Amino acid sequence: MRPFDSILEAKKAIWVAFGNIFRMGLFLSPLYTIKTILENGHTVPYSAFTYIVSFLNCVVWMVYGLTSDPNNKDLVTYINGAGAALHLMYFLIHYAHCPKKEKRRVLKMKLLSLTILGLIIVFAIYLVPKDQRATTVGWICGVLNILMYAAPLSVLEQVITTQSVTSLPFLQSFLTLVNSALWLLYSVVNKDAPLNKVLNGIGATFGVIQLLLHAIYPDDPSRTEDDEPEATMEHMTA
Numbered sequence: 497m498r499p500f501d502s503i504l505e506a507k508k509a510i511w512v513a514f515g516n517i518f519r520m521g522l523f524l525s526p527l528y529t530i531k532t533i534l535e536n537g538h539t540v541p542y543s544a545f546t547y548i549v550s551f552l553n554c555v556v557w558m559v560y561g562l563t564s565d566p567n568n569k570d571l572v573t574y575i576n577g578a579g580a581a582l583h584l585m586y587f588l589i590h591y592a593h594c595p596k597k598e599k600r601r602v603l604k605m606k607l608l609s610l611t612i613l614g615l616i617i618v619f620a621i622y623l624v625p626k627d628q629r630a631t632t633v634g635w636i637c638g639v640l641n642i643l644m645y646a647a648p649l650s651v652l653e654q655v656i657t658t659q660s661v662t663s664l665p666f667l668q669s670f671l672t673l674v675n676s677a678l679w680l681l682y683s684v685v686n687k688d689a690p691l692n693k694v695l696n697g698i699g700a701t702f703g704v705i706q707l708l709l710h711a712i713y714p715d716d717p718s719r720t721e722d723d724e725p726e727a728t729m730e731h732m733t734a
Contacts, residue, residue, distance in 0.1 A: 512571070512682075513571070514678070515678050515682060516571055518671065519575060519675055520578065521675075523554070523578065523579035523582050523583070524582065525667045525668040526582075526583075526586050526665070528665065529542055529668075530589055530590075533589060533590065533593050534593070537593060539590050539593050539595075539598075541654060541662055542651075543651050543663065544591065544605065544606075545605065545647055545650040546644075547583045547586040547587040547590060548583075548587060548605050548606055548609045549609070549640075549643050549644050549647040550583045550644050550647065551609065552609045552613050552640060552643075553637070553641060553643065554576040554580035554583060555580050556616055556637055556640055557579075557637050557640075558572075558573050558576045558577055558580065559616075559620055560630065560633040560634055560636075560637050563629045563630045563633055564633075564634070587606065590602070591603070616636060620636070638695040639695070641695065641696075641699055642699055642702075645698075645699040645702040648668055648669060648706055649664075649705065649706065651663040652709075655709055655713060660713055661709055664709060664710070666715070669703065669706035669707055669709075670703075670707065672703040673700060673703025673704060673706070674703075676703050677703065679696045680696035682696075
């Protein structure tokens, strides 16, 4: 390998390391929400959808790590293994504290995600040729990344109806944008396939939308400026 090539590979490795650090940050970001759920004893106004989709995403990325370049195998596998464990914990805590009338719906979503996960694993291991496995699973991971970045917007209707982003944690939205934008920049600099850039661009767009919602709506509709008493009463009685 020529010196110039080795420098490029080193830069790539550093970029990937930073990308995975921010990815781990994204996985840890729901901890404050979980703390709030445990303190309040209920899950209102939060949704379990993000935990379910993120768990699916992490496990498929683990499969990718086990079938990809050995240089990145351990990093991808360990980061996403930790992410899968965290999101399983988040889901179990959410399920334990959600209202009884929602438990069946939440459980159905989880079982559906596990079914999809099983189908993906069977497809990747038994139906895809070994020499194409890493590429195929990589594209599946790209699509699942989009779902993970979009998952927080499952509460979009609630945010607009209540005119509050209480159900949309800011840190999670911020790290969604940072993480997706970082990988978008990586794909542009390294001249990845156009579809890869599109997928990362869509993820970054979802992050921007979430932050725009934070800019438009307050975190608590009952906490408005003193010079807007009528708006305050309207929010409180909504």
